[in-house]
Amino acid sequence: MDKAEKLADSIALHNRIEVEDIPKIDLYSDQVIQLFENSFAVSKRHEDEKILTKTMINNYAKGKLFYPIDSKKYSRNHVMLINMIYQMKSVLSINDVKKTLEGINDKAVQQEGSLESFYRSYLKVQQDNGDVFTAGLSRHMETAANVLPNEENDSELEKVLLIASLAHMSKLYKRAAEKLVDDLRKGEDGSR
Incomplete structure (x- = not known):
């Protein structure tokens, strides 16, 4: 396993x-939180970090990031939407996440199409993103290792250069995502 794959x-x-990980019964918020903890615990940066809390879920509901729940229980569709919110919120503003998911929520409420089918497509894209990321990470590591002049070539400088490079790429991807959200908004008011 090379350095990029290891990282x-x-x-x-x-x-x-996965869709199969979501119970076929509606869940209370504590059960949703436990599902997320079980699924994402190994991706925590710090042991005491919370993946999802009742407050977060309540704020998503109050902010109308997903359609209303029934009898204090979350359907499979809600869990899928909460997962998408969880993934996007670290990069996009809550308003941008809301705008992004608005049409999906409307379709789920009107029972148009299958949210499960869309979510499976989302997971497929997510899998592909991981593969693309690993290949890109390898390229960034190689560039950081080779771009420093020989007299300055040390592991700390190489690591700082790699961190700066990854942060810059992250910013570029974030700006591209924000631009696409802005395009969704423009479509809403008819201007282009």
Whole structure:
């Protein structure tokens, strides 16, 4: 296993909640939290970090990031939407996440199409992203190792350069995602 694969493995790239992992019965918030803890515990940066809390779920509900629940229970569709919120919220603002999921929520409420089918597509893209990330990480590591002049070539400088490079790529991807959210908004008011 090369350095990039080892690093990618250490950040649990392929941890996710599969459709089959979601019970076929509606869940209370404590059960949803436990599902997320079980699924994403290995991806925590710090042991005391919380993956999902009741407050987070309540804030998503109050902010209308997903359609209303029934009898204090969350359906499989809600769990799928909460997972997508969980994944996007570290990069996008809550308002951007809300806008992104607005159409999906509307379709789920009107029972148009299958949220499960869409979610499976999302998981397939997520799997592919992990593979692309690992290949890109390898390329970034190679560039960081080779770009420093020989007299400055030490592991700390190489690591700092790699960190800066990854942060920059993250910013570029974030800006691209924000641009696409802005395009969704423009479509809403008819301007282009």
